[in-house]
Amino acid sequence: MSLIKCPECSKEISDKAERCINCGYPISSLKVESRIDQIEIQSKEDIGNGEDSVVLTTNATLIKNKWFKPTLISICAFLLVILSYNIITNHLTKEGQAKQVVNDYLKAIQDGESSSDFEDFLYADFDVDDFDDVYDFEFEKVKGVYEVENKTLTLDREFYEQFDSENYSTFEEFKEHQKETIETIGGKVIDEDDNSITLYDGKKHDKIALVYKIDASHYDLGDIDRRVTFTVENDNTDKKFMVTSFFW
Structure with missing residues (x-):
């Protein structure tokens, strides 16, 4: 067993854990992404694209892991604000x-x-x-x-x-x-x-x-x-x- 850093809270946890014991982040999904990273890295090394390509692939995956949930919440909140504005404008105001x-x-x-x-x-x-x-x-x-x-x-x-x-x-x-x-x-x-x-x-x-x-x-x-x-x-x-x- 080895220790890895949780991508959500950055605290060390076991690589065998299903979820982070500190923040609850699903580590199992991270393992799937890690396997994809390894496959993509190996493939790019085989065709000689070099270190820069490997770094770009890994960073893109980490960004997706870290920011997908907050981004989805932000989008939902934005849509809710737009919906609320339309309801107020069209039905609750005197003009509406x-x-x-x-x-x-x-x-x-x-x-x-x-x-x-x-x-x-x-x-x-x-x-x-x-x-x-x-x-x-x-x-x-x-x-x-x-x-x-x-x-x-x-x-x-x-x-x-x-x-x-x-x-x-x-x-x-x-x-x-x-x-x-x-x-x-x-x-x-x-x-x-x-x-x-x-x-x-x-x-x-x-x-x-x-x-x-x-x-x-x-x-x-x-x-x-x-x-x-x-x-x-x-x-x-x-x-x-x-x-x-x-x-x-």
Whole structure:
């Protein structure tokens, strides 16, 4: 039995050991590499390549033994950082959430499905039917991020009959509930008559503008291939981003 140095911790151990008793490095794998070294060295000596070639072969093998595991760990750590950055950028930031809403909105039209889950029908400045179809789209950039005051909200009899007539027996009862709700959150009634009520909650929300390259069919303009700016806002109770307008 002879002593050899562990390539990991440099302490002396038996050449019969399967692992280093100090750091746990697998000596058995080193033995396999040593045999390969001997074969390569013998082969190069036989063909007369000389001492320099032998040294290069041995050093390359030792470097591989010593640095393979740390390098693999570094690569995995780097990939994990990249993955985490993409998740945070695309899903957790305000810009990422806004981008996802526009993507889902356009994909719904592209697939012939309802886009109402991504459109704020209370504040939207356009009808979803402006796009007959979306052939292709690509996000380009965030144009601006703003904090703006919430819009006033006007609820009329038509809204009541379409969405809340089953919950309230009369429009007056519906209005009274809206008054109580807005006052609870610190807002106020701006205007009221027999046919409508206008509310303002006194708060602010996020408004984000995003630029997309769109290839689509428009009900009035026909086929279009141009840059379109979408406005996405979270001016609602659950602070969910929704598409409110687009222009080019």
